[in-house]
Amino acid sequence: MIRGRDSKRAEIHKLLEDQIPSNLSSYIPHSWWYIGDVLIISIPKQLLDFKQVIGEAFLQVEQGKARSVFGKVGPTRDIIRTPEFTHLAGDTDSETIHKELSCQFNIDAAKLTFSPGNHGERKRLIDIVQKNEFIIDMFSCVGNLSLPLAVNSEPIKIIAAEINPLAFRYLKKNIKLNKIENRMIALFGDNRTVLSEFQNQADRVLFGYFKGDDQQKRLAIRLCKKGGTIHFHEIVPAKEEETDTMIKKIKALIEQEIRTTKEITFKRVKKFSPGMNHIVFDVKIN
Ligand SMILES: C[S@@+](CC[C@H](N)C(=O)[O-])C[C@H]1O[C@@H](n2cnc3c(N)ncnc32)[C@H](O)[C@@H]1O
Incomplete structure (x- = not known):
């Protein structure tokens, strides 16, 4: 059965229920995206202390699809547009192959846009x-x-x-x-x-x-x-x-x-x- 994002969001909240203070639970990211098999979420500053447990929860819910989880923790910088990503869970290697429109994009998902x-x-x-x-x-x-x-x-x-x-x-x-x-x-x-x-x-x-x-x-x-x-x-x-x-x-x-x-x-x-x-x-x- 293919699970929708709503059911996954509910499971992520459940996994994090005991790990994140209830006054911060509304900041838990409810969207995520993939570059190849690297899952990326935006981590708001309120949750920086909990970023690892959040990453683990996403990895668990997306197991089989996500090899690693990175968090966007700041704006994309400089002329060369370096994103500010930090490793959260899974494999630390952010190099991947993203497949789209019959192309293969080999890319370091944490270092490039x-x-x-x-x-x-x-x-x-x-x-x-x-x-x-x-x-x-x-x-x-x-x-x-x-x-x-x-x-x-x-x-x-x-x-x-x-x-x-x-x-x-x-x-x-x-x-x-x-x-x-x-x-x-x-x-x-x-x-x-x-x-x-x-x-x-x-x-x-x-x-x-x-x-x-x-x-x-x-x-x-x-x-x-x-x-x-x-x-x-x-x-x-x-x-x-x-x-x-x-x-x-x-x-x-x-x-x-x-x-x-x-x-x-x-x-x-x-x-x-x-x-x-x-x-x-x-x-x-x-
Ligand atoms: C925001 S990315 C956009 C990539 C792509 N065009 C897109 O729309 O998805 C901009 C890219 O332009 C490159 N860049 C910036 N200034 C440049 C310049 N003067 N000459 C060549 N490339 C440049 C950056 O290194 C970066 O990889």
Whole structure:
């Protein structure tokens, strides 16, 4: 019998009943996610002293599926987006293979970012990419957005840039693991430098990084050929006028590059935090 998450939540609460003071039980995480066989939960600061017993409870309830349990105990930091995860239970090794959309993502789940909430966007891209496109992924990580395109949308050519040596190592491994060496190339370094030779060549540019600056956004515009599309990912307050403001900013950058906006549409990828949405802007330019 397949058990639902509600029944598992109830069991986790039962297991923790005698171990966590009753005034803190409302903080027990009620959601969890997987990267491969690594189960991840967010640990609120009120429960930091109990994080190990919480991890053990999740491991017990998810036995057979979870090999190890890690807790998110702080925000994702720095340019290279290092998540703050700590080991809670099970195997201490956080390297895993996450399977999704016919791809295998080899990744260190505790040291790199891979958002389960972006699954819909990864799938949407597969559906909209056309044959023979040349795609540039400016912020690749382990191939989060572009690997599924290389695997599912042949024939295609992808250049993927990544500045974090650890993420780059997995990106290279994933290209081999998924047998896509003939259509995906990884470039190590700052996208501002390593991508500059591809100006006016891309049918599609993936800008999957909220912290990218205007200089990088202008590079994305320059990389895109006439009639091409850029996918800008942004965190935007959940108010209509804020989305309009963002569209105006993007249009201004396009004008600064002496290019014209053909069409801008947008889509909510996920709720990012209270009052904030992760939005992808699909920007077609001439
Ligand atoms: C938040 S992750 C996003 C990964 C993926 N695009 C996604 O949407 O799931 C951003 C990645 O961009 C990389 N990065 C940040 N600045 C960069 C730069 N200047 N050049 C190349 N990669 C960069 C980081 O190391 C990190 O792996």
